[in-house]
Amino acid sequence: MQTFWKNNIAPKAPYYAVIFISEKKENVEGYEEMNEQTMNTALSLKGCLGYSSVPGNFISYWDNMNSINEWRNHSLHKQAKEKGVKQWYKYYHSLICEVKHSHEFFANGFK
Amino acid sequence: MQTFWKNNIAPKAPYYAVIFISEKKENVEGYEEMNEQTMNTALSLKGCLGYSSVPGNFISYWDNMNSINEWRNHSLHKQAKEKGVKQWYKYYHSLICEVKHSHEFFANGFK
Numbered sequence: 001m002q003t004f005w006k007n008n009i010a011p012k013a014p015y016y017a018v019i020f021i022s023e024k025k026e027n028v029e030g031y032e033e034m035n036e037q038t039m040n041t042a043l044s045l046k047g048c049l050g051y052s053s054v055p056g057n058f059i060s061y062w063d064n065m066n067s068i069n070e071w072r073n074h075s076l077h078k079q080a081k082e083k084g085v086k087q088w089y090k091y092y093h094s095l096i097c098e099v100k101h102s103h104e105f106f107a108n109g110f111k
Numbered sequence: 112m113q114t115f116w117k118n119n120i121a122p123k124a125p126y127y128a129v130i131f132i133s134e135k136k137e138n139v140e141g142y143e144e145m146n147e148q149t150m151n152t153a154l155s156l157k158g159c160l161g162y163s164s165v166p167g168n169f170i171s172y173w174d175n176m177n178s179i180n181e182w183r184n185h186s187l188h189k190q191a192k193e194k195g196v197k198q199w200y201k202y203y204h205s206l207i208c209e210v211k212h213s214h215e216f217f218a219n220g221f222k
Contacts, residue, residue: 095214
């Protein structure tokens with residue numbers, strides 16, 4: 001899936017990326033609702049620039065580390081992380097990164 | 112899918128990540144062979160630390176920017192990129208990132 005940029009504006013590097021690679025358990029009751037709620041809340045925050053999402057890998061983009069830390073400490077996000085660890089995930093790998101270069105390619109006729 | 116670390120060693124941040132988000136066209140003749148060949152070649156390079164792979168998102172991890180630049184200029188990689196742009200991809204988003212924090216979680220019984 002193509003990267004979604006808020007207000008349709010691709011930011012110029014440097015910016016920040018939070019990568020979340022995950023494998024879920026078989027019983028993930030409540031996951032979909034929480035996933036939608038956290039994504040909408042993150043996107044509504046001023047510092048969130050957009051996201052890239054495919055099954056098993058979610059990347060959110062942020063303007064700076066302060067915005068990431070605010071979201072890390074957000075009560076809804078904390079609640080989601082707690083449930084994730086206890087109920088939903090058998091594995092995850094999370095990374096906080098500074099994006100140094102970013103490039104998007106659109107083949108003719110596919111934009 | 113869980114992140115694969117070369118020699119089973121998860122590196123400590125800081126290290127580097129190259130993210131490749133993509134959407135392929137319907138006809139991708141030659142893609143699978145090239146994909147396997149480039150992945151094996153990248154992994155054989157000294158500076159490559161491992162990778163995370165799910166359909167539509169491939170992330171490779173590197174010890175530093177020099178290693179990334181060597182791989183960028185590798186003849187096989189250049190050939191793959193040329194074919195990718197001409198034949199295989201309708202979209203891609205590539206990012207070069209410095210990993211500041213990295214954390215892996217394994218639920219009980221799933222490591």
